[in-house]
Amino acid sequence: MAITSANQLELLQTAEAVAREKMIDPDLVIQAMEDSLSRAAKSRYGAELDIRVHIDRKTGRATFTRVRTVMEDDAVENHQAQLTVAEAKRWLAEPKVGDEVIDEVPPVEMGRIAAQSAKQVILQKVREAERDRQYEEFKDRKGTIINGQVKREEYGNIIVDIGRGEAILRRNEKIGRESYRPNDRIRAYIKDVRREARGPQVFLSRTDPQFMAELFKMEVPEIYDNIIEIKAVARDPGSRAKIAVISYDNSIDPVGACVGMRGSRVQAVVNELQGEKIDIIPWNQDQATFLVNALQPAEVSKVVIDEEAGKIEVVVPDEQLSLAIGRRGQNVRLASQLTGLDIDIMTETEESARRQAEFAERTQLFIDTLDIDEMMAQLLVSEGFTNLEEVAYVDMDELLSIDGFDEGTAAELQARARDHLEAQSRKALEHARELGAEDSLINFEGLTPQMVEALTLDGVKTLEDFATCADWELAGGWTTVNGERKKDEGVLEKFEMSLEEAQHLIMTARVMLGWVDPSELAALTAEDDEEETEDDEA
Numbered sequence: 105m106a107i108t109s110a111n112q113l114e115l116l117q118t119a120e121a122v123a124r125e126k127m128i129d130p131d132l133v134i135q136a137m138e139d140s141l142s143r144a145a146k147s148r149y150g151a152e153l154d155i156r157v158h159i160d161r162k163t164g165r166a167t168f169t170r171v172r173t174v175m176e177d178d179a180v181e182n183h184q185a186q187l188t189v190a191e192a193k194r195w196l197a198e199p200k201v202g203d204e205v206i207d208e209v210p211p212v213e214m215g216r217i218a219a220q221s222a223k224q225v226i227l228q229k230v231r232e233a234e235r236d237r238q239y240e241e242f243k244d245r246k247g248t249i250i251n252g253q254v255k256r257e258e259y260g261n262i263i264v265d266i267g268r269g270e271a272i273l274r275r276n277e278k279i280g281r282e283s284y285r286p287n288d289r290i291r292a293y294i295k296d297v298r299r300e301a302r303g304p305q306v307f308l309s310r311t312d313p314q315f316m317a318e319l320f321k322m323e324v325p326e327i328y329d330n331i332i333e334i335k336a337v338a339r340d341p342g343s344r345a346k347i348a349v350i351s352y353d354n355s356i357d358p359v360g361a362c363v364g365m366r367g368s369r370v371q372a373v374v375n376e377l378q379g380e381k382i383d384i385i386p387w388n389q390d391q392a393t394f395l396v397n398a399l400q401p402a403e404v405s406k407v408v409i410d411e412e413a414g415k416i417e418v419v420v421p422d423e424q425l426s427l428a429i430g431r432r433g434q435n436v437r438l439a440s441q442l443t444g445l446d447i448d449i450m451t452e453t454e455e456s457a458r459r460q461a462e463f464a465e466r467t468q469l470f471i472d473t474l475d476i477d478e479m480m481a482q483l484l485v486s487e488g489f490t491n492l493e494e495v496a497y498v499d500m501d502e503l504l505s506i507d508g509f510d511e512g513t514a515a516e517l518q519a520r521a522r523d524h525l526e527a528q529s530r531k532a533l534e535h536a537r538e539l540g541a542e543d544s545l546i547n548f549e550g551l552t553p554q555m556v557e558a559l560t561l562d563g564v565k566t567l568e569d570f571a572t573c574a575d576w577e578l579a580g581g582w583t584t585v586n587g588e589r590k591k592d593e594g595v596l597e598k599f600e601m602s603l604e605e606a607q608h609l610i611m612t613a614r615v616m617l618g619w620v621d622p623s624e625l626a627a628l629t630a631e632d633d634e635e636e637t638e639d640d641e642a
Contacts, residue, residue: 134159136229141166149209154185168211174203238269242297242306249318250308254288264290264308271306279310279378280342291376293318310377313337316345319376323369324362326351332358335387338441342378346398346438348387359384383438391416391443398439402428405452415446422451466490474520483508496521532557542566550609555596562595571613578606 192199260275293315580594
């Protein structure tokens with residue numbers, strides 16, 4: 105087949121028809137044709153030649169040219185596509201390195217194999233252009249809801265026709281056991297759009313929490329208008345969900361607006377989610393209040409928050425325990441997802457028993473260490489004293505405020521507490537030295553003898569060892585693994601050391617050893633001071 109004047113216009117018409125069918129730029133189709141003709145020409149004239157083809161966008165005439173690049177004398181490797189400056193003077197008046205010598209060559213006759221190869225190149229280019237168009241169209245629609253039509257099912261995954269392409273709804277992204285037949289209409293959330301070797305992949309979901317949030321946005325105009333904001337969503341797909349909302353207009357009730365007249369708005373969402381029960385909860389900046397709301401319909405007696413551990417303890421009446429936990433732990437699990445905290449639920453009876461055990465333990469501590477009777481020890485615990493350090497170093501007036509305590513009694517208690525603490529410190533220091541603790545660690549400011557003993561037992565015996573530690577190794581922390589928070593025990597955690605204190609001590613040690621520039625420590629201290637100021641202002 106040769107490109108003759110008879111079929112030149114037909115070439116442009118073909119490109120136009122393909123572009124219209126695939127909804128891509130006609131110029132991309134013509135470029136694909138140019139590439140295919142160029143390959144065919146190379147197979148005719150030689151693969152080492154640089155043959156280029158240009159198709160006139162108006163007439164359809166294809167021009168074949170041979171291009172040779174001017175190179176330095178010692179840089180010429182391919183004499184068919186490159187030439188020296190001296191050789192180029194035959195065609196150019198003042199050739200320079202990088203100039204191109206262009207000669208027109210006769211059009212090629214395309215045999216059956218060459219024509220087939222050209223067709224494959226054009227199809228490949230058109231396919232790539234189509235994929236690029238599809239990716240560009242859907243990448244900005246990530247995070248929105250799309251309507252489609254079921255085409256087929258493959259290994260439990262649903263292939264959905266979404267207009268100008270296909271999307272996939274994976275088996276684990278379907279609600280419960282819902283099933284679809286070809287041509288069924290389906291509504292889903294665009295979870296991700298990726299470029300892949302086989303083309304752009306659009307991944308849909310009906311179980312993602314944001315699917316429910318987007319459905320509410322469609323049903324509740326106040327959410328769409330940003331008068332009401334969805335602050336958090338937690339779902340057990342197909343069964344139950346909790347959604348926290350807040351209103352920025354005092355005259356609009358966020359829960360009532362989401363429920364709608366006679367429940368019409370929330371019912372539309374429930375129907376789309378296959379009957380999923382939805383609890384709409386008012387969001388509150390106060391974590392304890394928000395959690396009490398999140399655990400509805402259960403009643404909560406008391407909430408204790410451990411912000412550093414990201415953990416929360418909830419006390420409920422004995423008869424409310426099963427309601428608070430929910431079937432198979434569903435209620436407390438959703439409340440935990442909504443608040444982002446680990447929730448421990450206990451009954452009032454269990455909490456009372458734990459309080460009594462703690463009271464007895466602290467009472468016994470004061471009896472054993474201060475050599476006092478049970479009544480006096482109980483008085484100390486009742487007044488909020490939990491350890492010897494508090495008794496030893498508290499202001500004398502606090503001890504004198506306890507009924508029955510005079511100056512002599514208070515002074516004697518403080519002296520006994522301090523003597524016991526000093527004896528413990530001497531014992532810990534001796535043990536640490538026996539285990540191999542060096543003076544560089546023992547004399548490091550900020551570490552007590554008990555801390556040095558704990559570090560030595562953990563294999564940290566020198567200041568260099570201490571400086572290589574991470575802050576969480578000292579103070580402890582939490583790690584999220586597969587969606588579950590797991591506790592990382594810290595060597596000095598029992599001494600109530602915070603992550604900030606651990607970080608500061610480690611940085612100080614590194615500065616002393618010359619590992620870190622002192623300015624970095626100063627910057628860290630400034631950041632801590634700034635955070636403290638912000639907290640005080642808040």
